[in-house]
Amino acid sequence: MSANQAAMPAAGESFLSVAWRRLKSWEGLLLVMLLLILVINSTLAPGYLTINNQINLFILSIEKIMIALVMTFLIINGEIDLSAPSIMGLAACVSAFLFSRGTNFATALVIALCVGLACGIFNGFWIARVGLNSLVVTLATQISYRGLARVFVEDKSIGKFPEWFNRLGQQDLIGPFPFALLLFFFLFAVALVILQYSGFGRQVYVIGNSKDVARFSGVKVPRVKFMLYVASGLMAALAGLLLAARFGAVRGDLAAGYELDIITMVLLGGVSIFGGSGTLYGVFLSIMIILNVRNGMGLAGLSGHFQTGVIGVLLIFSVLGPNMINRARAGVSRRRMQAELRKRAT
Amino acid sequence: MTQTPIIKPVLQMVDISKRFDATQALEGVSLTLYPGEVHALIGENGAGKSTLIKIMTGVHRPDTGEILLDGKPAQVRNSQEAQTLGIAAIYQEPMVYPDLNVAENIFISHADRGPVVRWGKMYEDAREILAKLDVHLDVKMPARGLTLAAQQAVEIAKAISLKVRVLIMDEPTASLSQHEVAQLFKLVRSLCREGVAVLFIGHRLEEVFSIGDRITVLRDGKWISTRTRAEVTRDAVIRDMVGRDVKDFFAKGKGARGELLATVRGLGKTGVFSDVSFDIYRGEVLGFAGLIGSHRTDVALALFGIEPADAGEITFEGKTVKIQSPEDALKLGVAYASEDRRQLGLIMPMSIVSNISLPMLKQYLNPIGLIRSRQEVATAEKFRQRLNIRTPSVHSDVARLSGGNQQKVMLSKWLNAEPKLLILDEPTRGIDVGAKAEVHHMISDLANQGIAVIMISSDLPEVLGMSDRVLVMREGRQMAVLDRADASEESVMAAAMGHAELAQTAEQKAAL
Secondary structure (H helix, E strand, O other), X not given: OHHHHOOOXXXXXXXXXHHHHHHHOHHHHHHHHHHHHHHHHHHHOOOOOOHHHHHHHHHHOHHHHHHHHHHHHHHHOOXXXXXXXXXXXHHHHHHHHHHHOOOOHHHHHHHHHHHHHHHHHHHHHHHHHHOOOHHHHHHHXXXXXXXXXXXXXXXXEEOOOOHHHHHHHHOEXXXXXXXXXXXXXXXXXXXXXXXXXXXXXXXXXXXXHOHHHHHHOOOOHHHHHHHHHHHHHHHHHHHHHHHHHHHOOEEOOOOOOHHHHHHHHHHHOOOOOOOOOOOHHHHHHHHHHHXXXXXXXXXXXXXXXXXXXXXXXXXXXXXXXXXXXXHHHHHHHHHHHHHHHHHHHO | OOOOOOOOOOEEEEEEEEEEXXXXXXXXXXXXEOOOOEEEEEOOOOOOHHHHHHHHOOOOOOXXXXXXXXXXXXXXXXXXXXXXXOEEEEOOOOOOOOOOEHHHHHOOOOOOOOOOOOHHHHHHHXXXXXXXXXXOOOOOOEHHHOOHHHHHXXXXXXXXXXXXXXXXXXXXXXXXXXXXXXXHHXXXXXXXXXXXXXXXXXXXXXXXXXXOOEEEEEEOOEEEEEEEOOOOOHHHHHHHHHOOOOOOOOOOOOOOOOOEEEEEEEEEEOXXXXXXXXXXXXXXXXXXEOOOOOOHHHHHHHXXXXXXXXXEEEEEOOEEEOOOOHHHHHHHOEEEEOOOHHHHHOOOOOEHHHXXXXXXXXXXXXXXXXXXXXXHHXXXXXXXXXXXXXXXXXXXXXXXXXXXXXXXXXXXXXXXXXXXXXXXXXXXXXXXXXXXXXXXXXXXXXXXXXXXXXXXXXXXXXXXXXXXXXXXXXXXXXXXXXXXXXXXXXXXXXHHOOOHHHHHHHHHHHHO
């Protein structure tokens, strides 16, 4: 656990010592892995390391990545949200449904965001206020939100969005950067500051490590959890709308099955599934790794199924890795201590 | 001893020692059990009773010493083996399976009845055992509906079905009514007539005297005395339980008592504790004494808002207040440092800095909610010096510190909240002697600075040495509030054990 904790910036340390500590941690390992993959991929395909290619990689998964930001908070906090992809689908379907029935499109978008908010509040109520298990609650709402989405669009595919909305998903906004990517970087920066440097972020870690210590220290545990679920719902709705803009059409099964990819990104980033540790730096690196591994394997002509298998292996590695680092460290310090004791004895 | 030599002991524990890290739990303890006797084992919390019975039942293995069964050395490596040897234990909370019926529970651990359950035979056998014990229970009734006492009867029947020779009963009466206790004792006696040796652990003296044929007292992991019922007196037993060297603890100087800080009147929580009333003054240390199950901690949790009280009134600095949550308590200036450092006190894998600032995190935030890390570190450094926390860096994880230093971090965490009333729950449990003295000094300093301290402790010399007054609780009730002059090991223990005559003076005091 503390392998990742070590990467949390401790107050008042010099930048260099922080950087060095990170390099020795899981994040450091991820960085080395990423560089390795980039080198291999560029030898496979000349022109691989261009900005355009990297942007393209991001854009193809941008909605999942956005959800991964909030999921990082949730998993560090010791919870999970399996319903996010269903909220994506529901928000997109609501907007498409309303627009097709003649509602003003901007109004439809706002309502869709409000639906996401409501979904998050509903999850948060059961988990944070009532205290039910988040895995069970969000599994249940995953099914019901998805069902609701299908009620709105039935088996149809609703398209024909306004021109500007479609462009939002496809065209570049500033230089080569599309709107969704810029939005992501903005959200990433905000999330990074909140999680790693704010009081709220500290509380997220504290609760993830021990709900009881948090409560006994006057932390409002239910409030923090509730806010995270609300944020998750809102972020999912936003991501769902972006996905709709990128696809140009909406179906009932929009974003179905995304949750596993999202959770993989978070866990490979070194976030403990038991909560309490991990950083957004690590999650960002893991996202880069997953995107580039998939792309590289595509370049090498490996099938999508094979790619998924490799990601699975990586995930197991991510669970094993920090454990092994910890054990090795414990071994070293134990040997040191024994040596020290022997020295004292003589 | 007084047993006729014709009867051979069934179980002998010879010179047993057991050490856990820094604590010597048992040191050369010997105990002999004869068939058909009830042997009562008593001692304060932490005297080593539990460790001893865990060794008997194979949960722990002794470091040194021998277990003799019928005079021959026996190995008890796990509870399975203990069962095979005929040693069984029942605890405060009976361990019955609520969804199985009485007969199934009685025969739950029988592996020797073949792969197929012969229901008719099982019910018949169950009825026979219960009849022998003179217990009237429907063997087909699910255990769920049974009273605690009936569940214990089932457990005893289970032990008999296993041909038990030694039955250990660990505070079996703790949650029973008086009537049920009488029933249980009748059961115990009929067990003895069958030749079973019963080791009875209890902390109500009256019970121990009424059921025990012999009474053994343990203290600080050592054997102190074994007496027959005829030889024993209450005073002698109490003296044996508490009378240890009193030189190794710190005595707080008598500080000037400040003005009244808070009054608590009739505080209660349904089913947990009731009618707790006391005043507390600035600069005073109020000790909370009592045995396990006295619910001292629950009173503290009510004052800190974790488990709010549902009866009574708290006046704090002259105003009537409601404390519904820890945030409420912290706002008033009430802090509570738990006895359970690992589970409730500190976030082990986080740094000293983050742990100390946690309750007061708001004070370290800038206007947009980011942590002012420099201030946070400065606070941690301040406490590191003031409390002499030994660590290479304030950024170290708390998990890497020794118990004593962890305790100091926890105290720092709560001192940083600048409490007016600081509740310390077992502040020196599990730390070494040196750190203990430092903690005692610090508590004394805090009182001198005008902080009111409530110190919950099971360490009697500590309570007596540190407290200006001692509040004694027993089973959720306030037994006495003793002034320093009146508080002695005997008077506190007597009140804690509900021993009427000795506690009387104390209660008269409390009424004043």
